[in-house]
Amino acid sequence: MTDTRLQRLQWAVRATLALGVAASVTANILHAQPNPISQAIAAWPPMALLITVELVTRVPVHRRTLGIIRIVAASAIAAIAAWISYHHMVGVVARYGETGTVPYLLPLSVDGLIIVASVSLVELAARRREAERHLQAVRVQAPAAPAPVEPAPATSDIVPRDRRSLPEWPVVPGDTGTSGLGMARDTAERVAGDDEADGRETGHDPDAESRDDDSSDEPDDTDVGLTPDLVPLLPAARAARDELTREGNTVSRDALARRLRQNGYSIRNSAVSQLLATLRQEAQSVGGSRSTASV
Template sequence: MTEHHLIRVRWGVRGALVLGVATSVAANILHADPNPISQAISAWPPLALLLTVELISRVPVHRRSLAAVRLTATACIAGIAAWVSYTHMAGVAARYGEQGLAPYLIPLSVDGVVVVASVCLVELAGRMRATPTEPKPEPSTVDIAPDTTPDIAPDEQPDADRTPQKLAPARKKDNASAIARLRARHPDMSAADIARRVGVTDRTVRRHLNALTAKPA
């Protein structure tokens, strides 16, 4: 059984013990003389037993001699409480209509609950002290440096092979020379045809042709 389960069982046993002691106290008070002093005296033995059981179940003892002394004292207190409660409860049961053996058996049931609950409570206390508790994990003291690596997708990571190389500047097309060659080969070719062949506008062709015509022979 785990410690948590033992604690739950102990609360149930303690409840049964308190119920038995409360019944015994009520019977003692009802059977006593109707004055506060008599009622307090008659209610004391069950309460003394309850306090004694709580003490021996909560306070551990490391010497066997002391453990034997307190167990002996507890047994004496339990015997006194049982005898006093038995006589009071038997008288109350007979007064309120119980007949035959009932007035003498009912007190035994109450005292039996008190005795069994007391023994169980002491036994549970010993079991709980013997059950090892699981150590709680200590928090780690290692300083973990924060991850400062930027979130870069694989496709976005820099790569030397992906660096675009600078393209060499394209050679400027010599339109004037091309136009001059076409005019020399085909003197009858119109400016529109030359422009279509070279890939320029008609205006550019006429400008270059005029420049050729203006050159000295």
């Protein structure tokens, strides 16, 4: 049974207990003398029982001895309230016309209802405490949730550097690489060699930008207003554009970016925008040259 259902059942039992206590208080007031002091004295035992039951069900006890003392005191208060209310209700029922065994049996229904509701309320409170302890134990034993993994930052769209981009290091006679200049030169050449190896693994040719394009339909890369780091990516962008065109897809920035990434190129959307603008300029220039030639 869930905690929500237990809580609803508790409120239903409280309403039943309040109904029985109200019947007992009414009978006690009717039996008392017609003055406020007598009526208050007569109404006190059932009210004391109601307050006692609420304290027992709402306040937990962590020591067994105190729990036993509280149960004994609550039982004594319930017995006193039942005894007084029984006699008061017998007199009230007989005064209002009931005869025979009715005046003696009717009060038992009210006292029995109060007893059953009180015991049920105590039991439900114990069940809720047990459920809360079990839930806390499960939370303590449950492993901690792993920390969220931050997404890896987008890799740069700068292609590996060519050896031609390295500075011209002065040659010092007798330099074996142990001096500061020699170590810097060796480090730069080693990094350039690793970059060229990476370029060969990904299918890039670092020297492709220095070759002349014999095709008359493709303009020279140096004539396109691209940043130097994006010029080596232009052939890959052309190939992706041709693939999209053959498939009948629109050559948009998002489509071109997805195709380049599928082909193994990590590139930002801003760089794709520059490549797309260049491809469109090429298409316009190619179309203009062809129309001029035809004229």
